[in-house]
Amino acid sequence: xxxxxxxxxxxxxxxxxxxxxxxxxxxxxxxxxxxxxxxxxxxxxxxxxxxxxxxxxxxxxxxxxxxxxxxxxxxxxxxxxxxxxxxxxxxxxxxxxxxxxxxxxxxxxxxxxxxxxxxxxxxxxxxxxxxxxxxxxxxxxxxxxxxxxxxxxxxxxxxxxxxxxxxxxxxxxxxxxxxxxxxxxxxxxxxxxxxxxxxxxxxxxxxxxxxxxxxxxxxxxxxxxxxxxxxxxxxxxxxxxxxxxxxxxxxxxxxxxxxxxxxxxxxxxxxxxx
Numbered sequence: 001x002x003x004x005x006x007x008x009x010x011x012x013x014x015x016x017x018x019x020x021x022x023x024x025x026x027x028x029x030x031x032x033x034x035x036x037x038x039x040x041x042x043x044x045x046x047x048x049x050x051x052x053x054x055x056x057x058x059x060x061x062x063x064x065x066x067x068x069x070x071x072x073x074x075x076x077x078x079x080x081x082x083x084x085x086x087x088x089x090x091x092x093x094x095x096x097x098x099x100x101x102x103x104x105x106x107x108x109x110x111x112x113x114x115x116x117x118x119x120x121x122x123x124x125x126x127x128x129x130x131x132x133x134x135x136x137x138x139x140x141x142x143x144x145x146x147x148x149x150x151x152x153x154x155x156x157x158x159x160x161x162x163x164x165x166x167x168x169x170x171x172x173x174x175x176x177x178x179x180x181x182x183x184x185x186x187x188x189x190x191x192x193x194x195x196x197x198x199x200x201x202x203x204x205x206x207x208x209x210x211x212x213x214x215x216x217x218x219x220x221x222x223x224x225x226x227x228x229x230x231x232x233x234x235x236x237x238x239x240x241x242x243x244x245x246x247x248x249x250x251x252x253x254x255x256x257x258x259x260x261x262x263x264x265x266x267x268x269x270x271x272x273x274x
Contacts, residue, residue, distance in 0.1 A: 002199060006127065019188075048103055058233075064258060141254065234256075236256065243246060247265055
């Protein structure tokens with residue numbers, strides 16, 4: 001198989017366009033279409049899990065997952081005011097997350113990594129590394145959202161428990177994060193693949209590429225688990241500075257419909273305005 005060793009001047013000039021295209025998708029405020037998102041998530045599950053596609057729950061922002069509101073959805077009839085029953089629910093959900101919470105790894109192993117390997121093999125390694133570097137960017141949402149979610153579980157209705165129970169509740173975000181596949185973090189990889197396919201004619205596993213591209217384009221933050229899946233709406237507002245970093249002086253730089261706000265200046269998280 002012949003490999004690609006160099007780019008034409010015209011191809012080099014297009015790299016920045018692809019990087020910006022997928023950066024804008026990463027910070028998109030386009031509302032998630034639930035029907036399209038659910039279909040995209042089902043396609044992902046068919047690639048990463050042998051189990052049946054679980055129930056998919058929709059939330060207005062990642063905060064609605066981090067504050068444990070999801071417990072009311074997956075156990076709607078539970079009496080959370082009963083201490084004994086609450087302890088049982090916490091233990092059951094925690095075990096579900098621990099036992100089946102590594103589908104994010106399967107997402108990368110069965111979808112992302114094979115795509116990178118297929119395309120990467122078609123390049124001289126030096127050129128491939130250069131392209132990877134030129135098209136890669138950090139997701140501004142993934143850089144800022146986790147810090148803003150810190151301690152969110154304390155606003156949960158189930159927080160008023162005993163100290164040992166509170167320590168267990170504090171661990172929930174760690175277990176939830178094991179299932180998180182945030183589309184914005186996959187956008188730079190999509191930009192790399194998109195450029196190689198569209199401009200350089202690289203061949204690819206079409207089914208995997210369609211699954212990844214559709215998931216990234218149609219979904220907000222998604223938590224993949226064996227027994228259930230949580231999908232979040234995108235922010236409706238993202239304000240940027242001249243370097244396209246989340247930034248605002250006297251208001252939230254990022255905001256979701258449920259009121260979850262993120263304050264940032266020049267891409268750095270701040271807490272002085274909330």
